[in-house]
Amino acid sequence: MYLKKFLFLVLITTGLVISCSVSKSARQDRSIINGNWVLNNVSYEGSSGKFSSVLFNDADASCFEGxxxxxxxxxxxxxxxxxxxxxxxxxxxxxxxxxxxxEGMSSQLQFKFINEKYKDISGGLGYRLDIEALTEQYMKLTSKVQVEGDPVTVVYEFSKIE
Known part of the structure; x- marks a missing residue:
């Protein structure tokens, strides 16, 4: 009886560990992203004209450059x-x-806001950005949004600080 319970617990624990593990590709991306970056440029693709946008419900896009x-x-x-x-x-x-x-799509960088004590302050809400390019020195992230019913892609270009 106890052996059956023990085996059941081992199987459940193994299943949880496997289901929560991070893929090799995600681990590699995380390793490259680790460190200090500068957001050099925020641009828009898919539509022409000037844009005034608030990014991540935080500030104007111009505040993010640099x-x-x-x-x-x-x-x-x-x-x-x-x-x-x-x-x-x-x-x-x-x-x-x-x-x-x-699988079959670009990886995404996701983040949510926390306080300095690592507690969630966003009610579980966060942001996902597609990783379009990632090297040891350069990262290009994108997000798709709607502007007056038309699709626009916001492009974030970063360079790594040594």
């Missing part, structure tokens, strides 16, 4: 600081992040 981002791989936390310009709050924002590996 912002500093930090990703810590070992505990999936990080932060970013916007440029300290007019109408841009340069305070540090804390995030919890991960890489989502999607």
């Amino acid at each position: 912002s500093s981002w930090f990703f810590r791989n070992n505990n999936s936390t990080g932060s970013y600081m916007l440029t300290d310009a007019t109408n841009c709050n340069g305070d540090e924002r804390f995030i919890r992040w991960s890489v989502v590996d999607r």
Whole structure:
């Protein structure tokens, strides 16, 4: 009787560990993302004209250009600081992040806001950005949005700081 319960618990635990494991590809992406980055450019594809946009329900896109981002791989936390310009709050924002590996599609960087004590402050809501390019020195992320009913892709181009 006890042996059956023990085997059942071992099988359940093994199943949970396997289902929660991170793919080799996601681990590799996380390792590359780990460290300090600068968001050099925010641009838009799929539509012409000038855009005024608020990114991540935080600040105007212009505040993000030149912002500093930090990703810590070992505990999936990080932060970013916007440029300290007019109408841009340069305070540090804390995030919890991960890489989502999607079979047959580009991987995604996902993050949500946390406080300095690593507690969720976003009610579980977060953001997912497609990883279009990722090298040791360059990262290009995109997100698809609708502008007046038309699809537009927001492009985020980062370079790694040594």
